[in-house]
Amino acid sequence: MTALHSNPAIILQQASLVHDEATVSQAVSRLAQGITEMLNDEKPLVLCVMGGGVVFTGQLLPQLLFPLEFGYVQASRYHNRTHGDEQLVWKVKPGEEVRDRTILVLDDILDEGVTLAEIKAQCLALGAKRVVVAVLVEKLLDPGKLKPIKADFVGLQVPNQYVFGCGMDAYGWWRNLPAIYALPG
Numbered sequence: 001m002t003a004l005h006s007n008p009a010i011i012l013q014q015a016s017l018v019h020d021e022a023t024v025s026q027a028v029s030r031l032a033q034g035i036t037e038m039l040n041d042e043k044p045l046v047l048c049v050m051g052g053g054v055v056f057t058g059q060l061l062p063q064l065l066f067p068l069e070f071g072y073v074q075a076s077r078y079h080n081r082t083h084g085d086e087q088l089v090w091k092v093k094p095g096e097e098v099r100d101r102t103i104l105v106l107d108d109i110l111d112e113g114v115t116l117a118e119i120k121a122q123c124l125a126l127g128a129k130r131v132v133v134a135v136l137v138e139k140l141l142d143p144g145k146l147k148p149i150k151a152d153f154v155g156l157q158v159p160n161q162y163v164f165g166c167g168m169d170a171y172g173w174w175r176n177l178p179a180i181y182a183l184p185g
């Protein structure tokens, strides 16, 4: 590990602000409205994608004022690095509880889309009736780079840089920041 990676203060010092706390908060409230319109009568099972989805989920859930159940899945392919492996490593897979249910999957970021595409496919393979995907941010990739999934709800867009804060980590640090920052480059 280089000094930059192991020093959270330097990571933050070198980063640039992408979306401030108020902008994030407005985006979450907008998402809550849209999700409520779609799922108000569906009694969905909400699945948080741990660990990146934890901040977004914690902000969104108290704004969803309809009956729902809650659970989580956990899968990782970045492993505290800034590039993902091809293979997703499952820690907690969706289970039988998704059968015949409307599932709302909540995650921090749709980047290349590999993670959410696999989670959605797993839920459908287990008999989920419908899988709705909401992300706090979507990364704008280079034109022509196709993603294997489209989110139903996107809070904010972020540039094609490694971003952190609001649940997203930079080398394992700073998931706790209330705003979104980008690493240089």
Ligand SMILES: O=P(O)(O)OC[C@H]1O[C@H](OP(=O)(O)OP(=O)(O)O)[C@H](O)[C@@H]1O
Pocket: 049, 050, 051, 052, 053, 075, 076, 077, 078, 079, 080, 084, 107, 108, 109, 110, 111, 112, 113, 114, 115, 116, 169
């Ligand atoms: O769209 P993709 O390119 O697949 O990337 C998005 C995924 O990557 C991150 O998870 P990560 O693998 O870092 O695990 P973490 O949640 O433990 O940070 C993030 O939380 C998303 O789940």
Ligand code: HPA
Pocket: 078, 109, 111, 139, 161, 162, 163, 164, 168, 169, 170
């Ligand atoms: O840009 C990112 N930041 C944090 N986590 C991520 N997982 C995929 N892309 C990112």
